[in-house]
Amino acid sequence: MVDVPFDTVAGVPPAEVGEVELYHPRSWWTRYVFSQDAKVIAIQYSITAMSIGMVALVLSWLMRLQLGFPGTFSFIDPNQYLQFITMHGMIMVIYLLTALFLGGFGNYLIPLMVGARDMVFPYVNMLSYWVYLLAVVVLASTFFVPGGPTGAGWTLYPPQAILSGTPGQDWGIVLMLASLILFIIGFTMGGLNYVVTVLQARTRGMTLMRLPLTVWGIFTATVMALLAFPALFVASVMLLLDRLLGTSFFMPTLVEMGTLTKYGGGSPILFQHLFWFFGHPEVYIVALPAFGIISDLISVHARKNIFGYRMMVWAIVAIGALSFVVWAHHMYVSGMHPYFGFFFATTTLIIAIPTAIKVYNWVLTLWRGDIHLTIPMLFALAFIVTFVNGGLTGLFLGNVVVDVPLSDTMFVVAHFHMVMGIAPIMAVFGGIYHWYPKVTGRMLNEALGRFHFWVSFLGAYAIFFPMHYLGLLGMPRRYHDIGETAFVPASAHDLNAFMSVAALIVGFAQLVFLFNLIWSLFKGKEAGGNPWGAASLEWQTPETPPGHGNWGKELPIVHRWAYDYSVPGAAMDFVPQNEPPAGLSAQGPHA
Amino acid sequence: MAVAIILLLVAIASVLFHIFSPWWWTPLASNWRYIDDTITLTFWITGAVFFAVVAFMAYCVFRFRHTEGRRAAYNPENKKLEWWLSVGTAIGVAAMLAPGLVVWHQFVTVPANATEVEVMGQQWQWSYRLPGKDGRLGTSDARYVSAENPMGLNPDDPAGQDDVVIQNDDLHLPLGKPVKVLLRSIDVLHDFYVPEFRAKMDMIPGSVTYYWFTPTRTGTFEVLCAELCGAAHAQMRSKVVVEEEKDYHAWLDKQRTFAELSGQRDVAKAAYTRESE
Numbered sequence: 059m060v061d062v063p064f065d066t067v068a069g070v071p072p073a074e075v076g077e078v079e080l081y082h083p084r085s086w087w088t089r090y091v092f093s094q095d096a097k098v099i100a101i102q103y104s105i106t107a108m109s110i111g112m113v114a115l116v117l118s119w120l121m122r123l124q125l126g127f128p129g130t131f132s133f134i135d136p137n138q139y140l141q142f143i144t145m146h147g148m149i150m151v152i153y154l155l156t157a158l159f160l161g162g163f164g165n166y167l168i169p170l171m172v173g174a175r176d177m178v179f180p181y182v183n184m185l186s187y188w189v190y191l192l193a194v195v196v197l198a199s200t201f202f203v204p205g206g207p208t209g210a211g212w213t214l215y216p217p218q219a220i221l222s223g224t225p226g227q228d229w230g231i232v233l234m235l236a237s238l239i240l241f242i243i244g245f246t247m248g249g250l251n252y253v254v255t256v257l258q259a260r261t262r263g264m265t266l267m268r269l270p271l272t273v274w275g276i277f278t279a280t281v282m283a284l285l286a287f288p289a290l291f292v293a294s295v296m297l298l299l300d301r302l303l304g305t306s307f308f309m310p311t312l313v314e315m316g317t318l319t320k321y322g323g324g325s326p327i328l329f330q331h332l333f334w335f336f337g338h339p340e341v342y343i344v345a346l347p348a349f350g351i352i353s354d355l356i357s358v359h360a361r362k363n364i365f366g367y368r369m370m371v372w373a374i375v376a377i378g379a380l381s382f383v384v385w386a387h388h389m390y391v392s393g394m395h396p397y398f399g400f401f402f403a404t405t406t407l408i409i410a411i412p413t414a415i416k417v418y419n420w421v422l423t424l425w426r427g428d429i430h431l432t433i434p435m436l437f438a439l440a441f442i443v444t445f446v447n448g449g450l451t452g453l454f455l456g457n458v459v460v461d462v463p464l465s466d467t468m469f470v471v472a473h474f475h476m477v478m479g480i481a482p483i484m485a486v487f488g489g490i491y492h493w494y495p496k497v498t499g500r501m502l503n504e505a506l507g508r509f510h511f512w513v514s515f516l517g518a519y520a521i522f523f524p525m526h527y528l529g530l531l532g533m534p535r536r537y538h539d540i541g542e543t544a545f546v547p548a549s550a551h552d553l554n555a556f557m558s559v560a561a562l563i564v565g566f567a568q569l570v571f572l573f574n575l576i577w578s579l580f581k582g583k584e585a586g587g588n589p590w591g592a593a594s595l596e597w598q599t600p601e602t603p604p605g606h607g608n609w610g611k612e613l614p615i616v617h618r619w620a621y622d623y624s625v626p627g628a629a630m631d632f633v634p635q636n637e638p639p640a641g642l643s644a645q646g647p648h649a
Numbered sequence: 650m651a652v653a654i655i656l657l658l659v660a661i662a663s664v665l666f667h668i669f670s671p672w673w674w675t676p677l678a679s680n681w682r683y684i685d686d687t688i689t690l691t692f693w694i695t696g697a698v699f700f701a702v703v704a705f706m707a708y709c710v711f712r713f714r715h716t717e718g719r720r721a722a723y724n725p726e727n728k729k730l731e732w733w734l735s736v737g738t739a740i741g742v743a744a745m746l747a748p749g750l751v752v753w754h755q756f757v758t759v760p761a762n763a764t765e766v767e768v769m770g771q772q773w774q775w776s777y778r779l780p781g782k783d784g785r786l787g788t789s790d791a792r793y794v795s796a797e798n799p800m801g802l803n804p805d806d807p808a809g810q811d812d813v814v815i816q817n818d819d820l821h822l823p824l825g826k827p828v829k830v831l832l833r834s835i836d837v838l839h840d841f842y843v844p845e846f847r848a849k850m851d852m853i854p855g856s857v858t859y860y861w862f863t864p865t866r867t868g869t870f871e872v873l874c875a876e877l878c879g880a881a882h883a884q885m886r887s888k889v890v891v892e893e894e895k896d897y898h899a900w901l902d903k904q905r906t907f908a909e910l911s912g913q914r915d916v917a918k919a920a921y922t923r924e925s926e
Contacts, residue, residue, distance in 0.1 A: 137880050211877045217854060218837035223772045223879030310855025311791045313801075313835045315772070318792060326838060326853050360713075362721035366731050391840065391875075393832070393851045393858035396757035400750055407746045414738040415731065421702060422730075424709035426722035431652055431714060439652070439706060443659060446702050450695035453742070457749035459756055460687050463674070463847040466840060466875040516655075523663060527672035532844030534875050537883040544871050545675045545844055553672065624721035631720060 082606055092188075094180035095606050096165045099187050101497070103161030106187075107154050108572075110194050114149035115565050117142045126558025128539040137225035139538035140209030144226075145200075147212030148234070151340065152241060153194055155482055159347035160245070160283065161190060163489060164252050164276045166497065170596035171273045173261025173614050173636075175607045177251040186251070189244030196237040203229035211536060213337070216308040216329050220301040222315055232301060235294045242287045242294075252280045261595075263616030267371065268635070270594045270620040271364060274371055275350020278378040279343045285382070286339035293332035300324070330392055334385040341478050342381040345445075346374055348485035349416055352441050354620075355488050356420055358592045359435035360427030361631050363621035366419045373412040380409045390461045399458035406456035410449070417446055428624065428631070432590070433507040437488030440515040441481050447519075448477025451526060466536075469529025472522045480518045487514070487571070494575075495589050499602050500582030506574040510567050517564035521557045528553065593632045594620040653711035660703035664696065678845035678870060678891065680827075680863040683752040685847070691745050698741070756848070759861045763827040766820070769800055770832075770839030770852045772879055775872060775887040776800050777820040781811025781906055791835045791854065801835055802907055810908040813901065819888040820872075822864050823897040832858045840876035843889055851876050864891040 083089040093099060121142045124134045134142075165183070169176050177183045200207035208226035210219035218224045219231055226234075256269070256277045269277075296307040300321075308329040309321035357364040364370060386394060386402045420442055429435065451473040455461045464470065487510070494502050529535075532545055540546055588597040600610040614636040622633040677685060713719075767778040767786055778800060780786045787802055787809015794801040799816065802809050822828055832841055832852040842849040845868075848860045874885040892900070 136883065140877070140880070140882075209880075215838055215877070218877065218879050221837060221879070223837065223881075225880060310853075312837075312854040313771070313791050313794045315836075316794075316796075318794065325855070327856075360721060361715075363723065363725050365724065366726050368726070369731050391850050393853045393856060396753075399753050399757070403746065403749060403753065407742045410742050411735060411738050415735055417702060418731075418734045421706050421709065422727075424706060424713065426724065427709070427713050428719045428721040429710055429714045431710070436652065439656065439710065442706060443656065443703055446699055447663075450699055453695055453745060454688065454691050457687070457691065457745055459684055459749050459753040460691055462756065462849055463681075463684060463688075463844070465849065466842070516659075519659065523666065524670075524672075527666075527670050530674050531672045532675055534842065534873055536877045539883055541883065543873070544869075547671070549671055621725075624723055626723050 092184060094176070094184045096169050096177045096180070096183060097497075097604065097608075099183055100162050100165035102187050103157055103165060103190065106191055106194055107158040107162060110149055110198065111154040111158075112572075113198065114146045114154060115568060117146040117149075119562060119565055121146065122558040122561040124538055126555040128541075134538075136538045137209055138206070140211070140536070141207045141225055141230070143536060144209050144212055144214075145197075145207050149197070150479065151212065151344070152238070153197060155344045155478075155486075156245070156283070156340070157190060157241075158486060159344060159482070160252065160276060160280055161187065161248055163272070163347060163351065163493075164280065165248070166493070167272055167596060168252055168255055168276060169259070170496075170599065170604060170608055171270050171594055171620075172256060172259060173264050173595050173609070173616060174255055174259035175609060175613070178254045178259050179251050182247045183251050186244050186248035189240055189247065193237045193240035193244060196233055196240060200226065200230045200233045200237075203233065205229055208234045213330075213333060214297065215333075216297055216300065216326055217310075217312055217321075220297065220309075232298065235298045235301075238294045239291060239298075242291045245283060245287060249280045249284045252276065253284065261613045261616060264595075264635075267368065268616060268619045270350070271353035271367070271370055271374070272347070272350035274374050275346040275348070275353075278374050279346040282339045282346070282378050282381065283343045286336045286343065288336075289332045290336035293329055293336070296332075297329065327389075327392060327394055330389050330394075331386070334388045335382075337388060338385040339378075339381045341474075342377055344478050344482050346378065348441065348445075348482040349374060351485045351489045351492075352420065352438050353416075353423075354594065355434045355438040355492055356423050357621050357623060358492070358590050359430045359432050359438070360424055361430065361591075361623045362423055362427040363619075363623050364419065365422040365425075366415075367619065367621060369415055370419055373415045376412040377409060380405060380412070384409060384456075387456050387458070387461070390458050391465050403456060403458040407453065410453060410456075413449055417442065417449070432491075433502070433504070433511055434488045434492035434590075436508075436511045436515075437484045437491065440511070441484040441488065444476050444484060444515075444519065445481035447523070448473055448475075448481055452477060463532075464529060466534055467529035468533045468535055469526050471535045472525035472529060475522045475525075480522060484515070487511070490575075492590065493596075494578070495585030495602075496596060496599075497603055498579055498582070499585055500578055501585045501589065502578045502582060503574050506570055506577075510571045510574065513567035514564055514571075517560050517567065520560045521564065524553055525557060591630070591632050593622050593634050595635050598634050598636050650711065650714070653707045653714070656703055656707035656710060660700050660707070664700060667692070667696065675844045676866075677847065678843075678864060678866040678868065679847060680865055681756075681847040683748075683755065687745075687748050687752055690748060694741050694745055756860070759829050759859070760827045763829040763861050765829050765831055766822070767831045767833060768820070768841045768852070770834045770841065770874065770878070770885075771799075771836050773874070773881040773885040774817070775820075775841070775885070777815040777818075778802075778907075779813040779815070779901070779904075781813060783808060783811060786831070787812055787907070789833065794835055797911065804911065810906065812907045813904045814907050814910055815904060819869070819890050821890045821892060821897055821900045823894045824864055824867055824891055826894075827861055827863045829859055829861045832860075837878050838876045839874050839878050839885070842873045842875035843870050844873075845870045849875055867891050867893065 205228040208230035299305040306321045306324035309324040311322040384406045387406045587602045769776045785808045787806035834852040834854045839852045850860045872887040
């Protein structure tokens with residue numbers, strides 16, 4: 059049995075917070091725009107992230123049109139194709155997923171789940187959003203500057219990122235780097251908030267080992283981001299200096315379009331090390347919140363405690379720590395010293411073990427559960443399928459010698475879309491369908507939701523599963539047109555066309571989802587405070603949606619972990635975290 | 650019910666797709682059969698895990714879906730089961746990693762009898778250089794690059810004078826002889842990639858990288874650039890011709906050395922300019 063004993067805090071008088079007049083917002087502007095309420099900031103983050111995400115979606119359509127039907131669309135030239143892939147990748151990884159998981163879900167859920175009134179530094183939290191918004195505006199502005207956005211690939215590898223053979227060399231790359239620098243500044247303000255709030259603002263009785271796994275996931279991801287983003291920050295600043303002031307951090311002696319440049323003595327590999335020292339943890343910065351959210355969705359909708367909670371927590375922490383010593387598996391064929399391959403292949407494959415534990419514990423949570431096939435549960439199941447698929451192909455690419463033929467091919471594209479594109483987005487959707495009732499007080503439309511789910515899941519799988527085989531065939535990535543190539547059979551072009559059609563359909567389903575978000579806001583079924591019968595604290599607020607300060611007069615007191623579902627002897631199939639032990643019969647598991 | 654069936658179908662369809670997919674790796678033309686074997690092994694292990702997990706999920710959804718009056722079991726932990734699963738996973742991981750590292754050791758250990766061949770990438774073309782009679786390649790530097798010396802070879806290095814320089818043409822390699830490919834770039838990152846050889850490595854301006862392989866099949870193979878190098882990345886193509894020793898030498902005899910080319914260039918410069926006008 060799990061070691062989460064009840065404690066005796068019930069005798070302590072509840073902490074009262076007097077109503078301070080200055081504490082609450084006084085005008086429409088401070089309530090909805092320059093708000094310091096984490097919940098409003100969360101919604102601002104989410105709307106901004108999804109808006110720029112729509113741009114990335116449209117870019118993916120354009121790319122797929124080009125790949126599926128090369129030569130058909132005269133308005134897409136090779137330069138634009140490179141700009142599309144670059145902006146699509148950058149937006150999805152950083153401006154959408156990172157911002158949505160940490161700024162969106164993190165802001166909304168952390169204070170509610172740990173029983174706090176707000177983030178500990180509300181003003182800094184507000185600034186965090188506005189700096190993020192500025193970063194997004196700067197990023198989006200690159201579409202309108204002379205030369206357009208950078209086409210250097212989302213990895214921005216120098217020397218080509220800042221040389222004239224690459225589109226967007228004029229303005230695009232400079233604004234991209236400026237935008238990244240802004241994003242990191244904004245994120246740091248938010249990230250410090252999340253960490254301090256989790257460590258310092260938990261309500262009484264909320265021990266670390268009683269936190270819902272969503273908080274563990276977001277917390278660990280934030281700590282990682284605070285350690286990893288500085289590497290990207292310095293890399294961006296150095297690359298900006300190379301581009302604008304002619305320094306040579308990353309630039310060796312080289313020839314640009316036949317002319318010798320003034321650069322000399324720098325190391326392109328150094329940039330790759332800095333980039334991936336950020337870039338690999340970034341994968342888990344996106345994955346860990348998804349892990350946490352999925353754990354909670356499965357537990358709530360299978361009416362069963364998450365299996366092996368402590369192992370789940372330690373797995374999250376272990377993955378977070380290990381992810382800082384695997385970065386160079388992105389660089390097996392970069393020309394770094396080949397002996398690094400032994401070390402990084404070993405650490406990379408070791409990380410599979412805690413990750414596999416998480417997967418086992420999810421499916422073992424389903425075992426002997428009472429599985430309600432709600433939309434959040436469906437998305438959780440889809441997450442497991444796509445994550446397992448993408449995780450397992452990671453064992454190909456992590457195993458250094460297997461990576462050699464596969465790296466820089468469509469296999470890699472298929473792998474990372476499955477594991478850090480589709481899977482985390484399934485978690486995002488599951489999370490939105492799950493928490494939307496708390497945020498708005500209304501349920502999302504069920505029929506539209508099911509349509510959205512099936513098209514997104516099966517459609518995305520149909521795009522990315524076959525794509526692996528094009529990579530196995532040897533088709534390189536970042537080619538706007540493979541053209542006449544002896545080893546590529548005609549059928550591969552047909553497969554490309556099929557994937558493109560699937561991508562258009564999946565994209566369309568996302569518009570249905572957006573419609574549902576807006577329609578249900580006004581017409582959705584009234585949800586009540588706790589429509590899923592969930593045990594964690596955010597569902598126990600006095601008001602739905604929760605008011606400013608979350609808890610009214612008294613902060614909740616926590617008596618148990620977040621997973622008391624179907625407890626033998628309990629009247630209902632869930633026991634809220636703030637329910638005192640007296641509510642349970644003597645046969646309870648902890649008695 | 651429908652959900653369980655669809656999950657199971659996803660697992661089955663994935664396996665069937667794998668078995669019947671017409672898109673598979675190109676026929677091997679080098680000694681790196683071990684790489685293909687490691688991929689095959691990895692497919693077996695990961696495929697089994699994928700099928701098992703998804704099928705188990707499908708079963709759970711089928712067997713434990715909500716019906717009136719069902720109540721989930723209360724089962725927070727099972728230390729023994731969790732440890733067994735971890736150990737089992739560790740064994741599976743080791744079964745892939747160990748052969749992988751052994752093959753990687755071969756990949757990074759260049760045989761002593763390998764002949765050196767230099768490949769130089771630049772936006773957006775390939776050039777090649779073979780050592781001359783002295784068996785050594787001369788030094789090079791991006792600073793020497795000029796219209797007369799596009800590969801940037803050191804004009805004062807005696808070792809480089811007899812180097813065979815191949816530009817705007819295919820590279821030929823003799824069958825069955827191990828080759829150490831020295832990789833170099835004068836502008837941005839490139840990657841010398843021939844799918845049939847399985848090997849690949851980035852080329853970095855300012856450094857020389859390498860890999861080795863032994864061609865095991867005659868034929869003409871397409872060279873692609875596998876590291877994004879700017880606007881015409883996808884058009885950066887060339888060919889490698891693997892042929893019998895005799896044919897190879899016949900081809901080699903027709904090639905020009907660096908010294909010949911520079912001498913010729915000095916003489917022919919004026920004529921060349923006139924011709925092109």
